[in-house]
Amino acid sequence: MMMMMMKVSELVLVLSCVLCVSADVFHEDLAIGGCSDTDGEDMYSLDGEEKWYADFINKRGVEPQPSFMDHTSYREGTYEQAVTNQQICRSNLKNSRLGMKDIPVENDPPSGLIVYSRDEVELGVKNTLICHVSGFYPAPVNVSWTKNEQKVTEGTSINVPFPLKDGSFRQTSRLEFIPQLGDVYTCTVRHPALNQPLTRIWDVEVQQPSIGPAVFCGVGLTVGLLGVAAGTFFLIKGNECS
Template sequence: MKNCSSDMKRSALIILMLKGFCALSQNTHEVLYSVGCFLNGTAEVQFEFDALEVSYVDFQTEEVIYTVPRFVDPDPSQILVGLSILKDALQNKLSCLAITALCAVEEKSPPKEKDPPESILYPAEEAELGVENRLICFANHFYPPYIKVDWTKNGHPVSEGVSLSRYYPNTDQTFHQFSTLTFTPTEGDIYSCTVEHSALDRPITRVWELDLTRPSLGPDICCGVGLILGLVGVVVGVFLMVKGHHGQ
């Protein structure tokens, strides 16, 4: 390899795509196997089935983790049956890291490219007073793949009921990640999530508060009454016309 592309400076990404791989269905499905590694020495291997992640390899425990239940149809463990997933993942990790190391040596001082995240905060379901729900803090399009998310309720730090997903790759070699907070909406409570990333000059904070305002029912009620009176007028008119016709 004589030259490393700008994408290679960020990471080495090897993608193998197989179509019609699944023999459990008469339909054609798409299986995506991806290996990604980064200059900091970390690596990712994952399988996608019809754009849905079904498994990834945890290199710390050296095991295959299924991210969807095995009772779904088709069973993800059956989709990948016969493949030496863990063995191949370990070999591909070494190959991928060797590529990034070669790029680092060739470039001598690879640029530290960074992309700051975008973030939004929203409830998983329509929020109602006293009904348990989840707030989702979604960070997207960031690189390198590490963010820190902090939650507050009325200005005070919150840790109970908080979860953070793995980071997932986008097609442009950036990443996205979710953090969720389980909560029960109460009038006057204000929640926030703060995202920190090395590409940001300062953290991004998003705020959420239950909106108790409801549209007035006045116009709807007036329209309803008007419609009812209109229909009554039509019925009475028809009745009088019929009566007059028979009376002649």
């Protein structure tokens, strides 16, 4: 099934979506290619997980699959084909602008922005902050990080925009960091549909283990044992007197 999405004249996206059936299990295989004057995207995914995308800046294909997954490799020449697709896309974009010059631009601002840590926070232990943006159109968004009000670029990364079923996009930026008590981080998102940037604050907090239940449990157990001992003592004394 081929579907053309042209909500604005600045961006043309072609989506190819195939539903594969194996026994009683449905899988969604998605390919997306897109371009603008300055950006381009060519990506494949399975069940919402990115399997391969073209990195046009470093001129290579990327397989962002974690090590614990069954690795899928794409055939040689996939990146070169993505470059060719970009040339075709820009040619189509030029023709589309001629035919859509009077169509107003539609922009949808992000509807969701959350920041969270990948793992449970432990002071001094390397972790990853995740800034998840969703519900925006067109793609991409611009994401920036700060630590204690100082801009941070080292250790940051961002995935390619991922299309949602309503025609909007989601995108995720990551920041590798080492938690230290008192540090404050921010994730700021910029998009053409926003009058001002969106910012979320995340500060390092470590939950201390609660000792209350253990203390009360210990006190209760001690009182209970004392009660049993006292009862046994008086029972023995009563039997001796009789």
